Amino acid sequence: MKNIPLLLMGCGGVGRQLLQHIVSCRSLHAKQGVQLRVVGICDSKALIVTSDVFMMELDDTVLAEVCRIKLNGSSLLTLSNNGQCQVFSNAEAMQKVIDIAGLLGKSTGLAFVDCSASSETIGVLSRVVDLGCCVVLANKKPLSSSMVDYDKLVSYTRRIRYESTVGAGLPVIASLNRMLSSGDPIHRIIGSLSGTLGYVMSEVEDGKPFSEVVKAAKSLGYTEPDPRDDLSGMDVARKALILARLLGGCMNLDSINIESLYPKEMGPDVMPVEDFLLNGLPLHDKDIQERVKMASSKGKVLRYVCVIEDSSSFHTVATFPSFFRCEVGIQELPRNSPLGRLRGSDNVLEIYSRCYNEQPLVIQGAGAGNDTTAAGVLADILDIQDLFP
Numbered sequence: 001m002k003n004i005p006l007l008l009m010g011c012g013g014v015g016r017q018l019l020q021h022i023v024s025c026r027s028l029h030a031k032q033g034v035q036l037r038v039v040g041i042c043d044s045k046a047l048i049v050t051s052d053v054f055m056m057e058l059d060d061t062v063l064a065e066v067c068r069i070k071l072n073g074s075s076l077l078t079l080s081n082n083g084q085c086q087v088f089s090n091a092e093a094m095q096k097v098i099d100i101a102g103l104l105g106k107s108t109g110l111a112f113v114d115c116s117a118s119s120e121t122i123g124v125l126s127r128v129v130d131l132g133c134c135v136v137l138a139n140k141k142p143l144s145s146s147m148v149d150y151d152k153l154v155s156y157t158r159r160i161r162y163e164s165t166v167g168a169g170l171p172v173i174a175s176l177n178r179m180l181s182s183g184d185p186i187h188r189i190i191g192s193l194s195g196t197l198g199y200v201m202s203e204v205e206d207g208k209p210f211s212e213v214v215k216a217a218k219s220l221g222y223t224e225p226d227p228r229d230d231l232s233g234m235d236v237a238r239k240a241l242i243l244a245r246l247l248g249g250c251m252n253l254d255s256i257n258i259e260s261l262y263p264k265e266m267g268p269d270v271m272p273v274e275d276f277l278l279n280g281l282p283l284h285d286k287d288i289q290e291r292v293k294m295a296s297s298k299g300k301v302l303r304y305v306c307v308i309e310d311s312s313s314f315h316t317v318a319t320f321p322s323f324f325r326c327e328v329g330i331q332e333l334p335r336n337s338p339l340g341r342l343r344g345s346d347n348v349l350e351i352y353s354r355c356y357n358e359q360p361l362v363i364q365g366a367g368a369g370n371d372t373t374a375a376g377v378l379a380d381i382l383d384i385q386d387l388f389p
């Protein structure tokens, strides 16, 4: 039986769902000859870890208890040490994580899974890749910060998976990798890459107030912890950057044109998220409704669109251009176009390459939500099983 030790960073909506998927897939994985062994879990304040990372695991009762207390909004710090597991507070937690990565990375291997929404994990991720660990990400921030951090993380290509950072559970990165490795250069991607903004746009089209549908998207698990990350276009821009870098683009977030759906005066530095949702957003209900009506009078609908385009004009040979034009923002589109027909939290990507020149390769389906995102993370973990003894 292949044994995959796993350490999870982040135990929010996606992290908890991942733990539940792991538990419910135990017998399926056993039939496939694989066992996932959760050795540690971190939240923003603490780490809970099994007392013997080589032989033991946080058993399913502990995992259920972790999910229960995190769902109630408590910290992992509220758990107590016992013979089976130990709890470390933030000060010691990161050092302990590095120690575990050092011990397991070079022996049994360790799948280091980032389901946080934080850029604070970048430092530890850079350390653990050097210690021989595999990295699986739902968190987009580590791959959308500096090129130096990006290059570091992807330097061990076979040991990193990040399918869920773009399109949640959709096979976007895997499909692009297949095309790239067969020498089929991709020159354009256009799509709707935000489950939240897809849902918001199709609901406001049905006459619902903007502020209400944003709150609904949050409660459905589609938004980032602060929905302003979605509404500012930043979350889509991060996805665009991850895709552009995968295609060979050497670029940063500041080279992407981003349209925000709220003004700077309502940003995270100015007002708390609760205030924004309750008092800030409703001030924009009318504006958005006007834009929807205006588009509708022309037979069109509003969609938040991401365009990534190779700035060079030669697409017949397999080259890796260093710059892509990227922009993300609202477009008025024919109601009957592929993007116009999109409903709810579905994402769609049209990928144009030499092989898919006239008719693009189209990937479409649920693009957000804890279930599908965690399933994508789990599939990534299973995908690296051959690296474990």
Ligand SMILES: NC(=O)C1=CN([C@@H]2O[C@H](COP(=O)(O)OP(=O)(O)OC[C@H]3O[C@@H](n4cnc5c(N)ncnc54)[C@H](OP(=O)(O)O)[C@@H]3O)[C@@H](O)[C@H]2O)C=CC1
Binding pocket: 009, 010, 011, 012, 013, 014, 015, 042, 043, 044, 045, 070, 075, 115, 116, 117, 118, 120, 121, 138, 139, 140, 141, 164, 165, 166, 167, 168, 195, 221, 222, 223, 224, 225, 367, 368, 369, 370, 373
């Ligand atoms: N929901 C979706 O549809 C999709 C989400 N994603 C990505 O998945 C990630 C998780 O999203 P979601 O579960 O909704 O987010 P949540 O806010 O629900 O959970 C985030 C978790 O990360 C923990 N955390 C914060 N900082 C750190 C840190 N420095 N070290 C370790 N843990 C930390 C938080 O701890 P605490 O509980 O203490 O606050 C919390 O448990 C995000 O990056 C998101 O972009 C990707 C694709 C789709």
Ligand SMILES: N[C@@H](CC=O)C(=O)O
Binding pocket: 165, 166, 167, 168, 193, 194, 195, 196, 197, 222, 223, 224, 230, 235, 367, 368, 369
């Ligand atoms: N907040 C994101 C979640 C997935 O990345 C979205 O709405 O698409």
